Amino acid sequence: MYYAQVRPQSVLETGCGETSDAHCPAQQLNSSIQLEADISTQNPVEQILGILALIVINKAGGLIYNRTFGDGLNQLNTNDYLVLAGTFHGVHAITTRLNPGHQPQQITAGGIPSRPDPPSGLEVMESENFRLQCFNTLTGTKFLLFTDTLQANVDVAMRKIYDLYADFVTKNPFYQLEMPIRCDTFDRKLNSYIREVNNAR
Amino acid sequence: MSNLQAPRGGAKEQSGLRYPANGKTIYHRPLNRAKTAELSGASFAYLFSEMVSYASKKIESIQDLEKRLNVQGHPIGLKLLDLLLYREPARSQTRPLNIITLLHFIKINVWQHLFGQAADGLEKSSDPSKPDEYMIIDNEPLVNRYISVPRDMSQLNCAAYVAGIIEGVCDGAAFPARVTAHSVGKQEEGEMWPGRTVFLVKFAPEVMERETFLGKG
Numbered sequence: 001m002y003y004a005q006v007r008p009q010s011v012l013e014t015g016c017g018e019t020s021d022a023h024c025p026a027q028q029l030n031s032s033i034q035l036e037a038d039i040s041t042q043n044p045v046e047q048i049l050g051i052l053a054l055i056v057i058n059k060a061g062g063l064i065y066n067r068t069f070g071d072g073l074n075q076l077n078t079n080d081y082l083v084l085a086g087t088f089h090g091v092h093a094i095t096t097r098l099n100p101g102h103q104p105q106q107i108t109a110g111g112i113p114s115r116p117d118p119p120s121g122l123e124v125m126e127s128e129n130f131r132l133q134c135f136n137t138l139t140g141t142k143f144l145l146f147t148d149t150l151q152a153n154v155d156v157a158m159r160k161i162y163d164l165y166a167d168f169v170t171k172n173p174f175y176q177l178e179m180p181i182r183c184d185t186f187d188r189k190l191n192s193y194i195r196e197v198n199n200a201r
Numbered sequence: 202m203s204n205l206q207a208p209r210g211g212a213k214e215q216s217g218l219r220y221p222a223n224g225k226t227i228y229h230r231p232l233n234r235a236k237t238a239e240l241s242g243a244s245f246a247y248l249f250s251e252m253v254s255y256a257s258k259k260i261e262s263i264q265d266l267e268k269r270l271n272v273q274g275h276p277i278g279l280k281l282l283d284l285l286l287y288r289e290p291a292r293s294q295t296r297p298l299n300i301i302t303l304l305h306f307i308k309i310n311v312w313q314h315l316f317g318q319a320a321d322g323l324e325k326s327s328d329p330s331k332p333d334e335y336m337i338i339d340n341e342p343l344v345n346r347y348i349s350v351p352r353d354m355s356q357l358n359c360a361a362y363v364a365g366i367i368e369g370v371c372d373g374a375a376f377p378a379r380v381t382a383h384s385v386g387k388q389e390e391g392e393m394w395p396g397r398t399v400f401l402v403k404f405a406p407e408v409m410e411r412e413t414f415l416g417k418g
Contacts (some may be wrong), residue, residue: 171246171347173253174354183349190394 033045050198051157052130052146054190055081056165058178059140061089065181069194091136092142096121133158157197164189228287239317246347253348253359263357267381271365278311278369283312296374300404300412303374304335307367315366316343333409335402337367340394344384358382360398367400377405 056065063085168186221257322338
């Protein structure tokens, strides 16, 4: 798991300076960080709390769902969302290949080397203004959840959102896999769940 | 049908594989003997999703699709009528003889068996010019739980499959009828139940004729 702690401003000034972790592909992250920083609020006086946005990326890197929650969030235009999804997909693919340590060969009792778990790639990215959690399903669909930095139980929320996706998207006969998600029931259930989470804070 | 029931009293010697001593044949038990006797909702959702996809191949119109779903449900209704009546205790084991009994049987017994709860409402059409129309109401049909209908097919309601089952029960009980499913979730009372569905049962003219004749007698 890679845990990239990056301050957007300083990265913009010094390129790769703040990222002391040599394995962090800071150069590649630059473009996506700028885009993502726009999503969270830029007004520190009125910090918007809770879950801010959800993006779903299909296994080819295409954007299939995006939704923001709460008022007063800066919006991206559709094209920027597509760029963000594509860029993140590429960065994620790179981080799955990065490994500073040498992976020891696992030998099972039978002497047959077992296949290691596939590398998870980038899972969490934190900045001053927001926290990005990425969940990669077994089939390669990626769920990106943007929250404020103090949001607790993001794993639980992510799990619940994946449940909703499995129920109301994949069981819908009118949904074609890998295509943009346009399911009223999914929208409705997702909104009511996020509202519940955000109101609890 | 009651002559198929295990003979009661003084028939001990007849008990065997076909007629167990307690009178319960294999038709009285669900295939699934687990304690709760429930089926997996997810499996059904995926199966039904494929049934809808299958029915939507090479269709000309939404009515075509609904008709196909209706046809898929019809034989289930026919068989379900037999099965549920057979499971009734011997003294109430008659097929429904008038419209109200039939619709009540569908609302309570059929719904309970299929969905684990009774239907949410049963109404007669308020329009006096349509005395042959009745409505069975379900606030959230099980078959529609995970389905979002795309905007360009907004008249479609996949509960047409359930309408087919109802039609099968009515036909089997010798009350020929046309049953259609309609979404009413968008109307004012639909705020709470966006998936609210009305099954409109329209009986054939000969049924109404018989009903008035029976009513006079």
